[in-house]
Amino acid sequence: MKLINIKLSAVFFLALVLIQTVGCKKNYTDPSKAPVDDALTTSRGLTGVAVGLQRVYTFQRASSLYTQITTDGFVTRQLNIINQGNTAEYQLFLGGTAVDGTNTILANLWINSNKIIFDANNVLRNAPALADKGYASGLIAYASLFKALAIGNLAMNWDHVPDTIGANVTFITSAEAFTKAIGILDNALVVIAANPMSAQFLANIPAGIDIVNTLHALKARYALNVGNNALALTEANAVNLTIKSTFNFDAITLNPIWETATSTNNVYQPIDSTMGLPPALAPSLTDKRVPFYITVNPTSAQRFRINGFAAASASGWPLYLPGEMMLIKAEASARQNNLPNAIVYLNQVLTKKPADDPFGVGADQPVYVGAITQAALLTEIYRNRSIELYMSGLRLQDQRRLERPLAERKRNYLPYPFVERDNNSNTPADPPN
Numbered sequence: 366m367k368l369i370n371i372k373l374s375a376v377f378f379l380a381l382v383l384i385q386t387v388g389c390k391k392n393y394t395d396p397s398k399a400p401v402d403d404a405l406t407t408s409r410g411l412t413g414v415a416v417g418l419q420r421v422y423t424f425q426r427a428s429s430l431y432t433q434i435t436t437d438g439f440v441t442r443q444l445n446i447i448n449q450g451n452t453a454e455y456q457l458f459l460g461g462t463a464v465d466g467t468n469t470i471l472a473n474l475w476i477n478s479n480k481i482i483f484d485a486n487n488v489l490r491n492a493p494a495l496a497d498k499g500y501a502s503g504l505i506a507y508a509s510l511f512k513a514l515a516i517g518n519l520a521m522n523w524d525h526v527p528d529t530i531g532a533n534v535t536f537i538t539s540a541e542a543f544t545k546a547i548g549i550l551d552n553a554l555v556v557i558a559a560n561p562m563s564a565q566f567l568a569n570i571p572a573g574i575d576i577v578n579t580l581h582a583l584k585a586r587y588a589l590n591v592g593n594n595a596l597a598l599t600e601a602n603a604v605n606l607t608i609k610s611t612f613n614f615d616a617i618t619l620n621p622i623w624e625t626a627t628s629t630n631n632v633y634q635p636i637d638s639t640m641g642l643p644p645a646l647a648p649s650l651t652d653k654r655v656p657f658y659i660t661v662n663p664t665s666a667q668r669f670r671i672n673g674f675a676a677a678s679a680s681g682w683p684l685y686l687p688g689e690m691m692l693i694k695a696e697a698s699a700r701q702n703n704l705p706n707a708i709v710y711l712n713q714v715l716t717k718k719p720a721d722d723p724f725g726v727g728a729d730q731p732v733y734v735g736a737i738t739q740a741a742l743l744t745e746i747y748r749n750r751s752i753e754l755y756m757s758g759l760r761l762q763d764q765r766r767l768e769r770p771l772a773e774r775k776r777n778y779l780p781y782p783f784v785e786r787d788n789n790s791n792t793p794a795d796p797p798n
Contacts, residue, residue, distance in 0.1 A: 443635065497565075506556065610684045653729045
């Protein structure tokens with residue numbers, strides 16, 4: 366079986382790990398280092414594994430962050446290809462049968478998601494044995510967050526995902542995967558409620574992520590995706606919308622979207638100021654969210670350029686936005702036929718000014734004046750999710766959940782990477798285009 370050698374981080378105490386193709390049994394050993402099992406028995410070793418999760422999720426073009434945003438952006442018509450020589454991106458831009466199991470972006474998203482799940486499992490299995498329960502709870506919460514993100518990304522793109530990590534594993538539906546992610550997040554919240562995370566643990570992980578709020582936010586996101594509207598509403602209400610939660614970048618570890626797309630102008634850029642929405646749903650010309658996410662240069666050959674959370678090399682990337690939580694509340698209320706409350710939450714997004722949002726994302730638009738029906742409100746909620754959460758990696762799942770026409774996306778679900786199919790006889794048949 367072919368081995369792929371990946372260097373994770375200077376702060377990753379386990380140094381080098383070897384990743385086998387996902388369908389094969391993993392062997393994470395390095396004979397020049399301390400045995401992995403020994404490293405996983407100390408807070409220092411477990412912290413190294415945990416910090417490595419964020420590294421795998423956010424570092425460079427192969428990262429989960431780049432591959433999820435890019436895949437979703439092309440498939441839902443948000444992005445325009447600039448250089449067709451970027452084969453994997455160009456295949457996603459074309460969509461349909463042009464996207465197959467050879468696509469390296471899909472392979473990287475698949476491999477890294479499973480890598481994160483594997484490493485998170487090591488932390489979750491070993492952290493409870495630590496004597497310092499506050500440090501242990503921090504490790505559990507942090508690893509659970511990344512494990513849930515990895516499972517969620519798989520479930521947003523594939524109609525079935527591996528049930529676990531190992532050789533020739535079986536698959537579960539995407540809905541079952543979201544439910545599994547909810548259980549992981551719920552357990553983390555229970556653990557940190559019993560033993561609050563220690564200040565020492567929080568000082569030993571990268572700054573930026575608000576763990577508690579992010580656990581609630583992800584739980585709200587995935588609950589909405591499985592139709593548990595009451596839970597989605599409860600969890601969205603538990604999020605403090607004044608606090609940022611971000612992946613932070615610097616001069617050494619660059620924002621991967623900026624590094625590959627924004628800075629080069631040689632891979633992709635926004636499709637245009639409609640954000641890929643059909644005319645009936647396109648943003649108003651006065652919507653202030655458009656210039657937040659997209660800059661326009663009328664004299665440039667590439668008129669529309671990426672702005673927002675990939676405007677600079679050190680731009681932080683949010684794990685969720687306050688507007689997402691408001692719109693989850695709106696959708697959950699509408700689906701429970703509480704239309705007055707749905708309008709209240711929708712108007713919070715529509716009328717929000719940039720200065721009133723921690724990230725500066727604000728529409729500053731009039732209140733909703735359309736039809737007061739569930740169908741009309743869900744359409745307006747989708748419209749605002751597409752604008753408020755532009756290039757967030759969430760639109761494909763939104764389109765399916767809100768039953769948008771197939772013509773608005775270039776694929777419904779993605780084909781399985783050959784890295785899995787060639788090594789796992791349980792891999793399902795590829796879904797239709």
